Amino acid sequence: MNDNILIMDHVSYKYSPDTAYEVKALDDVSLTIKKGEFIGIIGHTGSGKSTLVQHLNGLMRATEGHIYFNGQDIYDKDYDIRSLRTQVGMVFQYPEHQLFETTVFKDVQFGPKNQGLDEKEQIKRAYEALTLVKLPDEFYLASPFELSGGQKRRAAIAGVIAMKPSVLILDEPTAGLDPRGRDEILGLISDMHEKRGDTVILVSHSMEDVANYVDRIIVMDNGRPAYDGAPKDVFSHYKELEKMGLAAPQVTYVMNDLKAQGFDVDTSATTVEEAKEEILKMLGR
Amino acid sequence: MAIIRSKDLVHEYIRRDEAGNVESIQTALDHVDLEVEPGQFISILGHNGSGKSTFAKHINALLTPSEGVLWVDGMNTSDDEYTFAVRQTAGMVFQNPDNQIIASVVDEDVAFAPENMGVPSDEIVQRVEKALKMVGMYKYRSHSPNKLSGGQKQRVAIAGVMAMQPKCIILDEPTAMLDPDGRAEVLRAVHDLNREKGITVILITHYMEEVVDSDFVYVMEKGKVIMKGKPRDIFTQVDELKSHGLDVPQVTMLAHELRKSGVPLPECILTRQELVASLAKIKNGGHE
Numbered sequence: 001m002n003d004n005i006l007i008m009d010h011v012s013y014k015y016s017p018d019t020a021y022e023v024k025a026l027d028d029v030s031l032t033i034k035k036g037e038f039i040g041i042i043g044h045t046g047s048g049k050s051t052l053v054q055h056l057n058g059l060m061r062a063t064e065g066h067i068y069f070n071g072q073d074i075y076d077k078d079y080d081i082r083s084l085r086t087q088v089g090m091v092f093q094y095p096e097h098q099l100f101e102t103t104v105f106k107d108v109q110f111g112p113k114n115q116g117l118d119e120k121e122q123i124k125r126a127y128e129a130l131t132l133v134k135l136p137d138e139f140y141l142a143s144p145f146e147l148s149g150g151q152k153r154r155a156a157i158a159g160v161i162a163m164k165p166s167v168l169i170l171d172e173p174t175a176g177l178d179p180r181g182r183d184e185i186l187g188l189i190s191d192m193h194e195k196r197g198d199t200v201i202l203v204s205h206s207m208e209d210v211a212n213y214v215d216r217i218i219v220m221d222n223g224r225p226a227y228d229g230a231p232k233d234v235f236s237h238y239k240e241l242e243k244m245g246l247a248a249p250q251v252t253y254v255m256n257d258l259k260a261q262g263f264d265v266d267t268s269a270t271t272v273e274e275a276k277e278e279i280l281k282m283l284g285r
Numbered sequence: 286m287a288i289i290r291s292k293d294l295v296h297e298y299i300r301r302d303e304a305g306n307v308e309s310i311q312t313a314l315d316h317v318d319l320e321v322e323p324g325q326f327i328s329i330l331g332h333n334g335s336g337k338s339t340f341a342k343h344i345n346a347l348l349t350p351s352e353g354v355l356w357v358d359g360m361n362t363s364d365d366e367y368t369f370a371v372r373q374t375a376g377m378v379f380q381n382p383d384n385q386i387i388a389s390v391v392d393e394d395v396a397f398a399p400e401n402m403g404v405p406s407d408e409i410v411q412r413v414e415k416a417l418k419m420v421g422m423y424k425y426r427s428h429s430p431n432k433l434s435g436g437q438k439q440r441v442a443i444a445g446v447m448a449m450q451p452k453c454i455i456l457d458e459p460t461a462m463l464d465p466d467g468r469a470e471v472l473r474a475v476h477d478l479n480r481e482k483g484i485t486v487i488l489i490t491h492y493m494e495e496v497v498d499s500d501f502v503y504v505m506e507k508g509k510v511i512m513k514g515k516p517r518d519i520f521t522q523v524d525e526l527k528s529h530g531l532d533v534p535q536v537t538m539l540a541h542e543l544r545k546s547g548v549p550l551p552e553c554i555l556t557r558q559e560l561v562a563s564l565a566k567i568k569n570g571g572h573e
Contacts, residue, residue: 045434045464149333176380176461178332178491180530205464208535245466250535250557257561263568272535276542283548283568 004071005167005199006033006056006088011065013051013223025051026062027223033167033201038193040210040231041203043220044245049203050093052220053169056201057088086115089165093172095156099144104135104155107144111163129162130155132192150181154188161192167199168192174209186213208249211235211270219246232268251275258282286359288453288485289321289344289375293353296339296508313339315508316353323452326479326486328496328516331505332530337489340505341457344487346371358452373402375453376446380461382438391433391441392417392426398449409448416444419482420474436467440474447478453485454478460492468495493520494534497555504529521553536560 013026025048033039043049054060055067058074058081067074074084092098101107108126117125130140133154139147144155153173160168170189174182190213193200204210210217210231217234219227221244227234235241238248238256248270255267255275265282269275296314301307313336321327331337342348343355346362358374360367376398379385388394395413404412417423420440430438439459446454456475460468472495478484488495496502502519504512506529512519519526523533523541533541540554540563549567554560 044466176458178530179532180332245464247465251539254536254539254557254560257557258564261561261565263565272539272542275539276546279539279543279564280546280548283564285547 003035004032005035005069007068008032008055009066009068011055011062011067013055013060014063017063024223026055028065029224030065031218031225031228033199035166035199036197037216038190038200038214039202040214040217041201041220042205042207042210042217042246044205047220047244048223049220050171051223053090053171053201053203056167056169057090058084059090086111086163087165088167088169089160089163091157091160091168091170091173093175095159095173096144096149096152099152099156099159102143103141104144104147105130105140107155108158108162111159115163125162125164126158129158132161132195133158133188150177150184153177153181153185157185157188165198167201169201169203171203172205173202174204174206182209189213205246207235207247211249219244231270235270236268286323287320287356288323288358289319289356289487291317291319291340291343291353291355293318294340294343294350294355295352296336296343296348297351313508314343317505317508317510319503319510321453321485321487323485324479324483325500326476326498327488328499328502329487329489329505330491330493330496330502330519330531332491335505336508337505338457339508341377341455341487341489344375344453344455345377347377373449374451375455376449376451378439378442378446378454378456378459380458382435382442382462385442385445386430386438389429390426391422391428391430394430394441395444395448398445402449412448412450413444416447417441419447419478420444421470434467435463436470439463439467439471443471443474443478447484451484453487455487455489457489458491459488460490460495468492491531493526493532493537497534504531517553517555520555 008029008031011026011029015023015025041049055062069084072079099107101110105126108129109122112122112125135151135154144152147155174185177185186209189200202214217231218225219234227237235248235252238252241248251269251272255265255269258265259267263282265278269278294314294317298311298313299307300309317340329337344357346368349363355362357371360371362371386394388397392413395416396409399409399412417426420443422440422444430441460471475486479486497516499516502516503510520533520537526533536557537554540550540560544550550563
């Protein structure tokens with residue numbers, strides 16, 4: 001019981017309720033998230049994935065149902081929702097648009113400052129966070145606008161990490177980055193997860209990205225989790241995923257095509273490395 | 286005659302301090318030679334900061350060369366006299382759909398450019414209708430752009446350019462902010478324009494899968510063209526591409542890895558059908 005850090009219990013969210021424009025963005029969602037899990041949430045635009053994660057740190061309030069963080073109902077009258085927002089840290093899409101301070105260091109310090117920590121602690125936190133995101137120290141006193149796209153994004157992630165959240169949510173952290181920037185950011189998130197042992201929730205529409213890193217995938221469709229499990233299990237439903245406007249990694253298709261041609265292969269590969277091993281086995285090499 | 290031709294094109298971003306003294310010079314384009322024939326579909330690949338967007342802005346005369354020359358349909362872009370003619374010949378679509386849509390109704394947005402060009406109003410109506418049909422957005426003509434998906438907004442932006450009736454369209458990472466569905470929609474629309482209307486397309490992207498169907502690919506790094514050729518010639522060089530921080534399609538990567546392990550696959554496999562067929566041949570004892 002204690003290792004469930006977040007529980008959603010029959011949560012629904014309606015936009016414009018009781019009007020002609022009513023839309024159910026979340027439809028009776030129940031799920032549990034364990035401490036230390038690395039989860040990918042995927043779904044096409046409008047599937048409810050962003051709405052879902054915004055409920056987890058109390059930015060949006062469910063129209064029905066309950067959410068528990070560390071066993072406490074976050075909708076209780078005396079629950080401190082502000083503290084929830086520092087414990088469930090959210091990195092939004094294009095977080096670099098939210099950099100605003102005159103220097104990178106001050107920007108990262110802003111979160112701890114708002115938490116009411118003393119200056120010494122703020123500086124320590126900012127320094128630790130910037131080290132974790134591997135931003136070279138010559139940039140600490142630079143204006144955020146002098147950084148490259150990937151660097152800005154790392155600075156923005158540091159700003160959230162500096163608050164030491166126990167759950168880190170990242171909404172499409174690689175959108176708009178080139179392949180090198182994408183690999184850097186995903187590698188960084190994965191490293192930090194290993195080092196800090198925190199719970200990480202990655203919202204993405206790139207299957208290839210998610211398959212390479214996470215332990216568990218939740219597929220959102222029409223405001224509900226359609227699949228929830230290990231990447232292998234989820235991608236075995238690739239035909240159904242396609243109907244939801246999603247796709248499995250290309251290599252999963254290759255393995256299924258080979259199987260369809262009558263070859264005896266295991267079709268569960270989701271990464272290039274796994275597919276390579278399986279094909280070599282098939283060829284008897 | 287080439288519709289776009291650059292000769293020794295150089296662009297320098299010069300930063301000055303408050304007193305106007307030069308602080309730093311960054312060479313964004315370093316002697317780029319490039320030629321595009323009318324009706325071609327050209328892709329420019331490169332990671333962030335490689336100079337590809339700077340090049341795009343030159344084709345549209347948003348920037349002019351520090352050195353060298355760029356001709357768009359025979360017009361020298363450095364000549365102020367041609368600025369507007371260049372922009373009508375080569376229309377530009379940017380990355381972020383939300384930054385390009387200005388009107389509150391789709392068809393008014395598409396009408397914006399021809400209105401500014403002083404096109405008579407009956408003709409505007411025709412052009413808007415035609416442009417929206419080209420990108421498959423005609424049924425949304427009286428919708429508010431706010432309620433459209435990213436892919437739909439990008440198609441409206443493309444229609445907005447097409448309403449100027451340009452010969453050439455430049456798309457600067459048009460799919461970077463879209464989901465897989467939206468990306469496919471936009472690419473389909475662009476390929477249709479190229480095939481059916483003969484519009485010259487210059488697609489700037491860092492997604493390898495998107496350039497597979499181009500006639501010709503240029504790869505840029507540090508302001509220079511470092512590789513050029515047909516997609517198949519470019520993608521054979523997997524290690525080279527990787528060393529420049531670029532990706533290859535997952536299937537090509539898998540084929541490359543298998544070749545390294547001694548599987549006699551043909552060089553450069555771009556689609557999964559090709560890979561599966563080649564593997565089947567090998568397994569069944571055939572030879573390539």
